[in-house]
Amino acid sequence: MTRDRSALDDLLAAAGDDAYCIEAGSADSNQLYLSGFDAPDPFFTAYTGDELAVLVSGLEYGRARKESHADTVARLSSYDYATRAADEGRATALAGVYADFLADLGVESTLVPERFPVGVADGLRDHGVAVDVDRDGVVETLRATKTDEEADAVRRATAANEAAMAAAEDLIADAGVAADGTLLLADDAGEATLTSERVKEAIEVTLLRHGCALDETIVACGADAADPHDRGSGPLAAGEPIIVDIFPREKASKYHSDMTRTFSKGAPSDTVAEWFDLTHEALDAALDAVEPGATGADVHAAACEVYEDAGHPTLRADPDTETGFIHSTGHGVGLDVHEQPGLNPRGGELEAGQVITVEPGLYDPEVGGVRIEDIVIVTEDGYENLTGDYPVELVVE
Amino acid sequence: MTRDRSALDDLLAAAGDDAYCIEAGSADSNQLYLSGFDAPDPFFTAYTGDELAVLVSGLEYGRARKESHADTVARLSSYDYATRAADEGRATALAGVYADFLADLGVESTLVPERFPVGVADGLRDHGVAVDVDRDGVVETLRATKTDEEADAVRRATAANEAAMAAAEDLIADAGVAADGTLLLADDAGEATLTSERVKEAIEVTLLRHGCALDETIVACGADAADPHDRGSGPLAAGEPIIVDIFPREKASKYHSDMTRTFSKGAPSDTVAEWFDLTHEALDAALDAVEPGATGADVHAAACEVYEDAGHPTLRADPDTETGFIHSTGHGVGLDVHEQPGLNPRGGELEAGQVITVEPGLYDPEVGGVRIEDIVIVTEDGYENLTGDYPVELVVE
Incomplete structure (x- = not known):
């Protein structure tokens, strides 16, 4: 290149x-x-x-x-x-x-x-x-600023990522529900439990078949989802938020993509539903702030304001908080899955050609976690959302 | 741990x-x-x-x-x-x-x-x-010196690795051969070409299903195989040495394994057959030298001597050679796929509990490459070969 x-x-x-x-x-x-x-x-x-x-x-x-x-x-x-x-x-x-x-x-x-x-x-x-x-x-x-060739590599990794996300969503949507709320693998004669590990396998096999390698994948349900870096394990449950965060690397080019959706098999609690809507609002507010000349700090502030206005703790309001919005709003993506520029309090001016994620979320061990993450390219007049066609819908069934 | x-x-x-x-x-x-x-x-x-x-x-x-x-x-x-x-x-x-x-x-x-x-x-x-x-x-x-728990993690990664190697070997053994010598995927109605990429996919899907992640895999045929770090690409051919080198990491423990076999679909040239037998001899000679108190340099020397006695160049005889035995005889395996101890001219004393690969090979762009790699644990009285039950056989059909 x-x-x-x-x-x-x-x-x-x-x-x-x-x-x-x-x-x-x-x-x-x-x-x-x-x-x-x-x-x-x-x-x-x-x-x-x-x-x-x-x-x-x-x-x-x-x-x-x-x-x-x-x-x-x-x-x-x-x-x-x-x-x-x-x-x-x-x-x-x-x-x-x-x-x-x-x-x-x-x-x-x-x-x-x-x-x-x-x-x-x-x-x-x-x-x-x-x-x-x-x-x-x-x-x-x-x-941080990608050539067209680099951006195309990210686009290909993103297409693979969307296919993998669809495979995960299908498994959760098609799952049965046991009497205790545990999800059951739909097509299994013996009613096997649908686990985080089984969903990750579906994701990772899909990625391999699309020419991507991967380091880790997050499929985190319930209390696991309350820790943004917990990879998740064990049985999945109905009515609980399941965070699916996938960040593959295209093998040929070594460029990454990164996206997150949160799913609930059937209706979740009112609190989770409210958190999801608020996080979708924070996503939209942050995306609205993305354009050349705006800073990463501006974009982060837009997401924080949505959460703070609704009474949730954020790291900028309380650096010690362990619940609420406890990470930055996003990061650059390229040869590394986390690279420049940062959408955080120190984030500098955005430039056309940068590839960034926008990923607000809320976390509390008492409730679980909700995160929505799109990946966008900063353009001369705003941004192009590479994952904008993938629906943002909590309840699947 | x-x-x-x-x-x-x-x-x-x-x-x-x-x-x-x-x-x-x-x-x-x-x-x-x-x-x-x-x-x-x-x-x-x-x-x-x-x-x-x-x-x-x-x-x-x-x-x-x-x-x-x-x-x-x-x-x-x-x-x-x-x-x-x-x-x-x-x-x-x-x-x-x-x-x-x-x-x-x-x-x-x-x-x-x-x-x-x-x-x-x-x-x-x-x-x-x-x-x-x-x-x-x-x-x-x-x-470098593993606890029993660490060694067990390497054993599990090795079992996954052998399953993946068998998947690769089966694809090559079952392949058809086109008129020009290109391998054809056995079960494909349309007679698709069997490529390096297709074999890697079979390997990597097998590894995922056995709880392993992976960074890269080598399936290198013909001239590609003459470069020990070439990952290989494109159609595979009958009668050519195909180096399959797999080095997965168990996801849960983060410990690796590493093994290599070289296969030929049908009979290869006399030169390749002779190289394979010599490399098998070098493997046995190097393994014979593995015991606590022997040095990594001793083990390396044992492999070099087999090649030098047969008239092949080695790095120790000619530091500039680009053909012959052009790498070290092996390395430790653990959290890194390449770690201490080294089986090279500077390799120090081996100790019980160390996990090492032994991987002699010969390379020449005019011929291709041959490498055989086992992974062993140094024991009080010698070594335990974790991949010793996987056959060392060049010709598959």
């Missing part, structure tokens, strides 16, 4: 550093984005403004030359790594090799991301390379 | 530091292991020898108290994080909050892992906390 590195060039010029360096495997999305190279073990990337250079093991050398964005690909053996590692140990040898690699690139000072490993940073400093920390997260900022 | 932290206590005493600290999300396996807390976003863990303390966001506070190993759970809001972040920015505020948290624990100096973020390390140093890098990877060393 095309990379616009002009913000990085500007930052290097302003900071007076010779390069921006990353040492990580491609599970670090800054590394994957800057190098364009997908490899599991840590490797070294240096961007000098003129040149993008990567230093990899012999095992990755051939593939790095074919697949990475680098202008120059070097390998550890060119810096006598094996002998040095045998003499000095792995970590010391690597720092020396990286220092020599930077010397060959004419780099005497470098910016690095906050999460650059301190072992490597201190090792480079010991070799006389100045290492400054980029406190502004320039690569995260670059990543 | 029970954690034996005595090696960590010894290290702290020897280094004269007050604590061992990690700042990362649970995708960092050292964090997951030390804190026992599974949360996506970075949080702070401090182990003082007397006390394990974690500092988390309000969103994770309730779950951390229930699920983590920590004696003490604190939250960011107790250190006025929101106000400080609004005033100073996120990174500076976090460093200040972490410094105050450490002051409350009586910590003036800390050891950190090599991959601790330099932004946090430099921030703590600015607040007068001494930060020393643990160059020996003490948490990785602790993780």
